[in-house]
Amino acid sequence: MRRLNRSHAIGIHAGHDMATTASQPAARQTASPTTPSDTCPGCGEGPTRTIYRVDQIPVHSCVVMHDRATALAYPRRDLVLNVCSGCGFVYNAAFDPSAQEYSTNFEESQHASETFNGFARGLAKRLADQYHLDGKRVLEIGCGKGEFLVELCRAGGCDGVGIDPGYRPERTDAADARRVRFIQDFYGPAYHHVEADLVVCRHTLEHIGPTQRFVADLRQTLGDRPTPVFFETPDAMRVLKEGAFWDIYYEHCSYFTAGTHARLFRQQRFEVTALELAYAGQYILQGATPTARPTHARLEPERDLDDTLAAAEAFPGVVQEQMEYWRELVRSAHRAGRRVVVWGGGSKAVSFVTTLGLNDEIDRVVDINPFKQGKFLPGSGHMVVGPEALRRDTPDLVVVMNPVYVEEIRKDLDGMGLHPEVVAL
Ligand SMILES: [Zn+2]
Incomplete structure (x- = not known):
C-alpha cells in the first residue's frame, strides 16, 4: 500500500459504503481529546463549531x-x-491525512448495481451532449476503476x-x-501539463481535507x-437534516451542501x-468554468446558508434519535431470535455498524459486488x-444501506424465494 503524505493530493472515487472485539468499546458520542482547528478549510475563515463526534472509527x-x-x-x-458559520462547510476537524492510505486495494465501485449503472450511463450521455465531446479529451481526477x-x-x-x-x-x-x-497516481502539480477540454471529478472532493487549496x-x-x-459530490444537507450518521465516516473529511460547494468554487474564480x-x-452535480473576475451567487440552490446552519444546529438532537432508533431496531430483532442482514458492504455499512457498536447482532453483510x-x-x-449465501441462512430482517437500491434488492430476494422484512436507512 502507498501512504498518502501529500495532504493536497487527491484520491479515490468512493462511490457511494462495528462491531468491536469483546474487549474494545464501541464507538461513542463522547468528548474527544482532539482540539479542533477553528479556521475553516473551505473558506479560510470561520468561525466554526463542533456538532458531532465519534471516537475511534476505522x-x-x-x-x-x-x-x-x-x-x-x-x-x-x-x-x-x-x-463553519461563514460558508456552511462541514468537515472533520480531527482529520489526519497521514492516516489515509489509498491504493489499488480498494473496492469503492458501485458498478455492480444496475441502478447505479443506469444513473452513470445517463449522466455520461448528458455530459457528452452538453460539452460536445466528439473528438475531444476529458481528464477525470479520481477516476476510481475508470468505469x-x-x-x-x-x-x-x-x-x-x-x-x-x-x-x-x-x-x-x-x-x-x-x-x-x-x-495510477494522485492528481497534483506533476500532472499540470495534462490538457483537457473538460475536467471531471466525481466523488473525490469529499476525500480532500484542504478543499480551498485543492480548488485554488x-x-x-x-x-x-x-x-x-464538472464535479459530483455527496450532498450534506440531507445528511444533516436526516441525522444520517451512516454517511459520516473517516474517509469523508469534507461535507458540502449545494451552496457550500458553489461558494468554494466562486471564491476561487x-x-x-x-x-x-x-x-x-443524494449527489450534488455542479458545472463551472474559470473566470477572470469575481462572480456572485445567482443560482437558486446557492441560497442555502441559513438552511444549512439551522440543520447543523438541530443535528446533534436528530442524529442522537437516529442512532437510538436503529440500534434498538437491530438489537430487539436479534433478541427476538430474528436473523438480521445488512445489505451493502461499503462505507455506509462500516459506519452504521461501527458507530452503533453492533457485533453479533448482525448475522450477515451482503454485497452484490x-x-x-x-x-x-x-x-x-x-x-x-x-x-x-442467504438461501442457506434465511434472513428475517434486511437492513438496506441505501434506499435507492431497495427495489433492486427486493427483486433479488424474490428471485430466491425469500421474503424477509426489508427496511432501508
Ligand atoms: Zn467556511
Missing part, C-alpha cells in the same frame, strides 16, 4: 480486508465534525485521461484502453484556458454554471457474502 471503509483479524485490528481515529470515464468516452466519441491511485488496469477492456489512458490549485492549473469542470441534486437527491465477497469489513470484521 480510517478507511472501502479497503479490502482479506482476513477477520486484520479487519478487527484496522487502524482507527477520532472524527470531530465542525460546521465512468470509459462510459463517457464511448458516449462522447472522445479520448480520456484518468488519474487515480486505485486504478486497476485489468478492470478495463483492451478496446477501451486504446481510447482512455490511465495513470485546480484553478491555477487551468490558467487562462476556459476549460469547464469559477463561474458556477449549473447546480442541482441528482440520484434521489463480487470483489467484496469473501472479504471482511474493516473495524467490525463481518464477512461480506453474496446474496446466494
Whole structure:
C-alpha cells in the first residue's frame, strides 16, 4: 500500500459504503481529546463549531480486508465534525491525512448495481451532449476503476485521461484502453501539463481535507484556458437534516451542501454554471468554468446558508434519535431470535455498524459486488457474502444501506424465494 503524505493530493472515487472485539468499546458520542482547528478549510475563515463526534472509527471503509483479524485490528481515529458559520462547510476537524492510505486495494465501485449503472450511463450521455465531446479529451481526477470515464468516452466519441491511485488496469477492456489512458497516481502539480477540454471529478472532493487549496490549485492549473469542470459530490444537507450518521465516516473529511460547494468554487474564480441534486437527491452535480473576475451567487440552490446552519444546529438532537432508533431496531430483532442482514458492504455499512457498536447482532453483510465477497469489513470484521449465501441462512430482517437500491434488492430476494422484512436507512 502507498501512504498518502501529500495532504493536497487527491484520491479515490468512493462511490457511494462495528462491531468491536469483546474487549474494545464501541464507538461513542463522547468528548474527544482532539482540539479542533477553528479556521475553516473551505473558506479560510470561520468561525466554526463542533456538532458531532465519534471516537475511534476505522480510517478507511472501502479497503479490502482479506482476513477477520486484520479487519478487527484496522487502524482507527477520532472524527470531530465542525460546521463553519461563514460558508456552511462541514468537515472533520480531527482529520489526519497521514492516516489515509489509498491504493489499488480498494473496492469503492458501485458498478455492480444496475441502478447505479443506469444513473452513470445517463449522466455520461448528458455530459457528452452538453460539452460536445466528439473528438475531444476529458481528464477525470479520481477516476476510481475508470468505469465512468470509459462510459463517457464511448458516449462522447472522445479520448480520456484518468488519474487515480486505485486504478486497476485489468478492470478495463483492451478496446477501451486504446481510447482512455490511465495513470495510477494522485492528481497534483506533476500532472499540470495534462490538457483537457473538460475536467471531471466525481466523488473525490469529499476525500480532500484542504478543499480551498485543492480548488485554488485546480484553478491555477487551468490558467487562462476556459476549460469547464464538472464535479459530483455527496450532498450534506440531507445528511444533516436526516441525522444520517451512516454517511459520516473517516474517509469523508469534507461535507458540502449545494451552496457550500458553489461558494468554494466562486471564491476561487469559477463561474458556477449549473447546480442541482441528482440520484434521489443524494449527489450534488455542479458545472463551472474559470473566470477572470469575481462572480456572485445567482443560482437558486446557492441560497442555502441559513438552511444549512439551522440543520447543523438541530443535528446533534436528530442524529442522537437516529442512532437510538436503529440500534434498538437491530438489537430487539436479534433478541427476538430474528436473523438480521445488512445489505451493502461499503462505507455506509462500516459506519452504521461501527458507530452503533453492533457485533453479533448482525448475522450477515451482503454485497452484490463480487470483489467484496469473501472479504471482511474493516473495524467490525463481518464477512461480506453474496446474496446466494442467504438461501442457506434465511434472513428475517434486511437492513438496506441505501434506499435507492431497495427495489433492486427486493427483486433479488424474490428471485430466491425469500421474503424477509426489508427496511432501508
Ligand atoms: Zn467556511
